[in-house]
Amino acid sequence: MSHAFDILGDPVRRRILELLADGQRASGEIVEVIAAEFAISQPAVSQHLRVLRDSGFATSRADGRRRLYAIAPERFDEIDAWVQRFRRTWEPRFEALATEVARGKKARRVEE
Amino acid sequence: MSHAFDILGDPVRRRILELLADGQRASGEIVEVIAAEFAISQPAVSQHLRVLRDSGFATSRADGRRRLYAIAPERFDEIDAWVQRFRRTWEPRFEALATEVARGKKARRVEE
């Protein structure tokens, strides 16, 4: 299976995923938006949808003569895992949150 | 500036970043590893390093006649931000943390 970033290294596919992030959409609706924004044809979009399906970023199910696409979240975890090792910023933030939580818990315990 | 994923949509660049994640490295050291793993030339690696520099994923400083490369973490935040919207797993966790923080803050205010 090709690496997640190989799939996401395309602006059209990223945009499609953004659309799907708001909820499932029929192929035709996606084509409408993408064709307008990127000035590409229906088959072009359809091919991107195929790539997203094949690579496990999206799923599709038949609904009459339409195909409904939805996000398949699994592969995003993969990206997240890869990116984590480079992020120093969230670490302290997370620490801060964890600290807050700990203090909050304590505070509430005192209150009760 | 080109999108983060356009830069990471290349296995060689991803590997270089992985190397840098373990700490700064001279160009030559990177070439040694990458040339072995991917069977490409020194200029090829150098060009990838340039892309990483220009795109803000890495920084370089001169050290004698060597160039020391290091990770520049900023752009990884961008990726992380993009990916977050597709991850359902951490969402609840974060919500939980945020809630805790909010409650903790309130609790402490009452205490004071």
Place this chain on the structure above:
DNA sequence: GACTTATATAATTGACGACTTATCTATTCT
């Protein structure tokens, strides 16, 4: 059953980007 609508596939073309080799620049060593 013919027609239209929704979407996918096939075949082909073209652009872009990742290589190559050759060369340039800068630094260290003798």
Place this chain on the structure above:
DNA sequence: AGAATAGATAAGTCGTCAATTATATAAGTC
């Protein structure tokens, strides 16, 4: 200063992949 080393840049080639147009499949409509 000249040679050697480290690395970057230049110019050109080539493969890949994202488009295109044309066509196929499948589901609803008349």
